[in-house]
Amino acid sequence: NAGVTQTPKFRILKIGQSMTLQCTQDMNHNYMYWYRQDPGMGLKLIYYSVGAGITDKGEVPNGYNVSRSTTEDFPLRLELAAPSQTSVYFCASSPSGLSEQYFGPGTRLTVT
């Protein structure tokens, strides 16, 4: 049981480039989330999904897109990367919206 896995672990992007952060969970959880964490700040919710085919915006969705075609996968797409998107990105899953979340190890992204 791998839990929540994220790839890549690290990435450096040039301004204007695009990339997809991958997230997979093997716990059959309906709920999945993407957060970003900036230094000295808490986790900010980017997007979330309550099941395959259903996604919704969180607190900071601008500059990002998501899709949820399967229960297991919840990729996060960055279009036209900007320095403000330099952050650590965490994917998480949970069996319900009111239960604790299980986090992946994170992706450290630098945009220069």
Added chain:
Amino acid sequence: DQQVKQNSPSLSVQEGRISILNCDYTNSMFDYFLWYKKYPAEGPTFLISISSIKDKNEDGRFTVFLNKSAKHLSLHIVPSQPGDSAVYFCAANGQNFVFGPGTRLSVLP
């Protein structure tokens, strides 16, 4: 405007003593609270939770206290161990969970 605040960015405690981490929230509609622990280069891991119908929840060395009238919760770790050194996040549920900025705990041997 931070809905969940952890006003101490860091805390140092001697091994074997009690660690007390504090968290304040502004939204009286929050009714479920969690604490997460995070080591460097890892994702947060769930530690303990409390529902607003309780004022205390205990799990081994970890106890969370909730004071709804003061909109305040605290995490007590007794006795503290060097392996407890990590960043601790408080989270509260609104439409989605809202996280505080974290407190870095250092337990000194």
